[in-house]
Amino acid sequence: MPVLGHLKTIHPCLPSRAKTRSHGGVPVQRRCKGSRSAAGDILGWFVGPVSATTLPTGSTALSTAYSAPRTRPNCGDTYIVPVARVHEIGTALRLVSVLLYAAWAHALTEQTGPLVHVEAFNTHVFIVNSLKIARELFEKRSLVYSSRPWVPMFELTELTDFVVGQPYGEEWRWHRRTMDKQFRRESAKLYRSIHTQKIHAFLRRLNDHPEDFAAHVRALPGATIMSTVYGYDVPEYTQDRFIEVAEEYNRRVTVSFTPGAQIVDFFPFLRHFPAWVPGCGFQKSAQEIRALKDEVKNQPFGYALEHKALVKMLEEAQAGTDDEMEMLRRVSGVSYSAASDTTVSALMTFFLAMALYPAIQRKAQTEIDDLLGAPGGKFPTFEHKASLPYVEAVLREVLCWRPVLPLSVPHATSAEDDYGGYFIPKETTVVMNIWALTHEESTYGSDPNAFNPDRFLKPDGTLLEANHTSLAFGLGPRICPGRFYAEDVLWLTFVSVLAFFDIGKAMTTEGVESEVDAANPPYSDTTISHPLPFKCSIKPRSTVVKDLLGGVSLQE
Numbered sequence: 070m071p072v073l074g075h076l077k078t079i080h081p082c083l084p085s086r087a088k089t090r091s092h093g094g095v096p097v098q099r100r101c102k103g104s105r106s107a108a109g110d111i112l113g114w115f116v117g118p119v120s121a122t123t124l125p126t127g128s129t130a131l132s133t134a135y136s137a138p139r140t141r142p143n144c145g146d147t148y149i150v151p152v153a154r155v156h157e158i159g160t161a162l163r164l165v166s167v168l169l170y171a172a173w174a175h176a177l178t179e180q181t182g183p184l185v186h187v188e189a190f191n192t193h194v195f196i197v198n199s200l201k202i203a204r205e206l207f208e209k210r211s212l213v214y215s216s217r218p219w220v221p222m223f224e225l226t227e228l229t230d231f232v233v234g235q236p237y238g239e240e241w242r243w244h245r246r247t248m249d250k251q252f253r254r255e256s257a258k259l260y261r262s263i264h265t266q267k268i269h270a271f272l273r274r275l276n277d278h279p280e281d282f283a284a285h286v287r288a289l290p291g292a293t294i295m296s297t298v299y300g301y302d303v304p305e306y307t308q309d310r311f312i313e314v315a316e317e318y319n320r321r322v323t324v325s326f327t328p329g330a331q332i333v334d335f336f337p338f339l340r341h342f343p344a345w346v347p348g349c350g351f352q353k354s355a356q357e358i359r360a361l362k363d364e365v366k367n368q369p370f371g372y373a374l375e376h377k378a379l380v381k382m383l384e385e386a387q388a389g390t391d392d393e394m395e396m397l398r399r400v401s402g403v404s405y406s407a408a409s410d411t412t413v414s415a416l417m418t419f420f421l422a423m424a425l426y427p428a429i430q431r432k433a434q435t436e437i438d439d440l441l442g443a444p445g446g447k448f449p450t451f452e453h454k455a456s457l458p459y460v461e462a463v464l465r466e467v468l469c470w471r472p473v474l475p476l477s478v479p480h481a482t483s484a485e486d487d488y489g490g491y492f493i494p495k496e497t498t499v500v501m502n503i504w505a506l507t508h509e510e511s512t513y514g515s516d517p518n519a520f521n522p523d524r525f526l527k528p529d530g531t532l533l534e535a536n537h538t539s540l541a542f543g544l545g546p547r548i549c550p551g552r553f554y555a556e557d558v559l560w561l562t563f564v565s566v567l568a569f570f571d572i573g574k575a576m577t578t579e580g581v582e583s584e585v586d587a588a589n590p591p592y593s594d595t596t597i598s599h600p601l602p603f604k605c606s607i608k609p610r611s612t613v614v615k616d617l618l619g620g621v622s623l624q625e
């Protein structure tokens with residue numbers, strides 16, 4: 070079989086300029102003595118840098134790699150990986166994408182160095198695995214490290230309409246200021262009555278149909294954000310056009326932007342070719358995504374203006390110029406995409422963790438019961454937040470144990486830089502490995518892989534000062550603007566579910582608890598990582614709870 074390409078992973082530290090040859094301004098390292106020939110079997114190749122078991126399936130690449138034991142590669146080794154035994158180019162490109170993920174996954178383990186360089190098809194990616202370096206690059210040197218990589222599919226699908234895809238510069242600043250204004254800590258508090266209303270409706274659905282908990286979880290963040298941004302109430306239990314389009318947009322964007330998923334990612338000149346040219350089917354896909362994006366941006370915004378919804382963000386739109394109106398359309402348009410899937414992931418991790426760690430669930434419930442009385446007596450509210458440190462610790466641990474975006478959203482350099490004597494060229498992709506940062510033993514203790522909220526508490530049960538949660542939202546000027554909002558939705562959902570329900574492992578048909586590996590439950594290897602579908606048992610904690618939630622009137 071022909072060899073179609075090479076993927077090099079360089080482990081685990083960057084070469085200094087003095088020690089390496091330079092190729093196109095980028096350091097090149099010596100080849101590892103143990104490298105095998107280009108005719109090698111692809112599985113055989115990965116015995117070295119990446120676990121062989123991660124490769125053929127792809128879908129389990131990250132989760133497998135988290136646990137796969139492996140030996141530490143020698144500092145400075147270069148692994149040349151042949152992409153062989155591949156029958157057609159599409160498969161080859163997908164495979165390269167899997168290889169990239171697998172290489173990144175490898176970087177997730179503590180055996181690698183604090184900074185890893187991966188190169189594929191002349192694309193250079195630096196992965197930051199240490200909090201110290203992350204703070205240095207993304208915070209102290211934020212002028213250089215706050216842009217986004219240029220990806221042909223971003224351009225073709227006009228992702229740069231949205232703040233998340235915009236390069237660092239004036240337009241991004243303008244969008245970002247508006248976003249920050251609407252979602253900063255104080256503003257986020259204004260949306261708490263919306264959260265309360267939507268979360269109470271969610272509890273009622275959970276009570277009525279616990280077996281459909283995943284569907285209820287999926288609906289909740291969308292309902293809160295649509296109400297917050299557009300004053301639009303998503304109808305319950307029925308198909309909704311705004312939600313359908315936004316979900317379809319999210320799905321298409323996720324699939325299309327998997328690294329290497331499109332041939333145009335490797336051969337950018339193809340973006341100038343029309344869709345009918347063989348191999349340019351990505352053009353049709355890009356056109357469909359553009360149409361969905363326009364719908365996401367325009368339709369609910371039109372609704373809000375038509376109904377004169379006095380939503381905070383849109384108050385300014387009434388008197389805005391055309392440019393300001395377009396900016397508001399975009400800023401509100403990105404909110405659903407950014408808020409929904411991310412929050413769903415964290416909510417699902419919560420249900421999973423509670424099913425897997427019953428003692429922790431009991432401890433949180435005891436704290437709540439001590440404050441509110443017997444289950445079903447009272448609804449928890451934001452007023453109770455400061456008195457429930459253990460619940461807050463559960464929230465922090467959910468976000469750190471299985472970070473929603475394990476590799477964040479890629480950054481890019483807007484100028485060349487030297488770090489620790491190593492050269493990082495302009496327009497290099499730089500990935501903040503949130504997973505590695507939230508599993509650093511020096512910060513999180515000796516067993517960072519266990520679900521253990523106590524790591525955020527002092528011996529007297531009060532919370533540690535440092536807000537570790539924020540790492541799950543990134544660092545520096547591109548830190549998630551929706552973090553306060555998201556934390557509010559998550560906190561009230563967690564505390565309410567714990568107050569009213571017991572979550573346990575699902576029973577098999579034989580009546581025994583189904584087995585899940587508590588230390589390493591399977592997750593998807595997508596940019597936003599989700600627990601793979603699982604079942605659990607959800608039961609009201611008392612008949613009082615059942616009656617309370619079954620009642621027609623729910624507290625606002």
Ligand code: HEM
Binds near residue numbers: 232252554
């Ligand atoms: C659990 C929920 C969430 C998590 C874990 C999360 C995490 C993140 C992360 C890691 C980034 C990338 C930061 C970077 O590039 O360094 C990000 C960006 C972003 N998030 Fe969130 N997010 C969540 C919810 C939300 C919500 C609710 C909103 C809006 C209301 C939001 C809006 C955004 C936007 C607009 C960006 C792009 C910022 C920029 O490029 O300047 N996110 N988020």
